[in-house]
Amino acid sequence: MPSWLLPENIADVLPSEARKIEDLRRAILDNFRLYGYELVTPPMLEYLDSLLPVGGHDMDLRMFKLVDQLSGRTLGLRADMTTQVARIDAHLLNRPSVTRLCYAGSVLHTRPSGLHATREPLQIGAEIYGHAGLEADAEIQELALASLALAGFTEVRLDLCHAGLLRALISADENAREDEAALIALLRAKDIPALSVLVEDYAPLIRDALLKLPDLYGDASVIARARAVLPTLPAVEKALTDLEVLLDLAGDAQVTVDLADLSGYQYESGAMFALYVPGLPNAVARGGRYDHVGEAFGRARPATGFSMDLRELARLLPGAAPKAAIRAPWSRDPELRRRIAELRNAGEIVIQHLPGHDTEQQEFEHDRVIVFEGGNWILKSLG
Numbered sequence: 001m002p003s004w005l006l007p008e009n010i011a012d013v014l015p016s017e018a019r020k021i022e023d024l025r026r027a028i029l030d031n032f033r034l035y036g037y038e039l040v041t042p043p044m045l046e047y048l049d050s051l052l053p054v055g056g057h058d059m060d061l062r063m064f065k066l067v068d069q070l071s072g073r074t075l076g077l078r079a080d081m082t083t084q085v086a087r088i089d090a091h092l093l094n095r096p097s098v099t100r101l102c103y104a105g106s107v108l109h110t111r112p113s114g115l116h117a118t119r120e121p122l123q124i125g126a127e128i129y130g131h132a133g134l135e136a137d138a139e140i141q142e143l144a145l146a147s148l149a150l151a152g153f154t155e156v157r158l159d160l161c162h163a164g165l166l167r168a169l170i171s172a173d174e175n176a177r178e179d180e181a182a183l184i185a186l187l188r189a190k191d192i193p194a195l196s197v198l199v200e201d202y203a204p205l206i207r208d209a210l211l212k213l214p215d216l217y218g219d220a221s222v223i224a225r226a227r228a229v230l231p232t233l234p235a236v237e238k239a240l241t242d243l244e245v246l247l248d249l250a251g252d253a254q255v256t257v258d259l260a261d262l263s264g265y266q267y268e269s270g271a272m273f274a275l276y277v278p279g280l281p282n283a284v285a286r287g288g289r290y291d292h293v294g295e296a297f298g299r300a301r302p303a304t305g306f307s308m309d310l311r312e313l314a315r316l317l318p319g320a321a322p323k324a325a326i327r328a329p330w331s332r333d334p335e336l337r338r339r340i341a342e343l344r345n346a347g348e349i350v351i352q353h354l355p356g357h358d359t360e361q362q363e364f365e366h367d368r369v370i371v372f373e374g375g376n377w378i379l380k381s382l383g
């Protein structure tokens with residue numbers, strides 16, 4: 001096999017595409033800053049235990065592992081930065097007040113999440129710690145929608161769900177508590193026949209509610225339907241009210257509610273959302289509340305946030321138009337060097353022509369040239 005081949009679902013990002021991703025990264029991080037989010041950069045690898053603070057079987061399977069030659073312990077290559085940022089909030093910053101953190105970096109997945117998905121997503125996200133109220137969830141939802149608007153997406157679908165609702169139903173029945181993992185797997189697969197068999201012996205109220213869950217998806221009217229058919233447990237009512245508020249704050253996005261959506265059910269504990277754009281069946285952004293991750297790091301902190309893959313996002317966007325650039329000859333003449341420095345200081349791209357070569361590039365297009373005429377270096381328009 002040629003030595004320059006890359007593993008499956010691992011790719012170089014070439015000029016133009018890399019620039020598009022970088023421009024997007026900067027614009028989104030700058031916008032996070034306008035909301036007061038502080039940037040953190042967690043490491044690429046950590047001890048496995050700290051990357052898996054809450055059991056998450058899926059997360060365990062998704063993570064590349066290796067042995068640390070210094071400690072002999074197992075290290076994991078991060079598959080998701082959210083838990084790393086929760087660790088930073090819990091231990092390193094240790095602030096009692098609200099903390100807003102953001103990040104951008106590569107994560108690695110042992111298996112691609114879809115046929116053409118990369119195994120090295122470039123994750124960018126924002127998290128709020130220290131506020132258990134819905135205001136934090138609303139801010140995160142707004143920020144996620146604003147990030148997609150910044151990237152140029154005008155048609156966005158917001159899919160809302162609530163991890164607290166299923167947890168409330170499960171914790172109300174002892175059998176359900178024992179079967180939690182199986183219940184989640186069947187609800188995920190929307191395998192109603194197998195689900196009906198599993199819930200047969202549960203308390204009728206919980207059994208009926210679990211069987212109705214897969215039908216509770218659609219537009220905003222799902223909330224009213226859920227109120228009519230689900231048991232009136234306080235946690236169920238709270239979840240439905242949370243969703244109502246978030247629905248109301250969704251702006252121009254088209255909203256759908258799916259009360260059995262468990263695709264992010266790794267560490268989430270409350271309202272969760274996924275964002276979709278035309279042309280891609282998978283969510284481009286995911287977020288939600290995960291109040292129990294801090295506990296695993298020894299400091300319970302309410303938490304909510306969202307993240308997305310910049311590479312995937314950029315792939316859906318049209319290529320950036322080449323940037324106008326100035327071509328200049330190479331010369332030791334101090335006057336030319338001064339002129340070039342002046343132009344670059346003013347933000348112009350000046351590319352010096354190295355003797356004997358053509359320059360080929362995707363990112364730039366020469367529209368001006370510096371020439372020596374009449375004893376002076378002058379800037380001339382091309383074409």
Ligand SMILES: N[C@@H](Cc1c[nH]c[nH+]1)C(=O)O
Pocket residue numbers: 080081082125126127264286287288289290304305306307
């Ligand atoms: N990191 C989560 C999304 C998230 C960020 N913050 C909270 N949830 C994911 O990739 O699914």
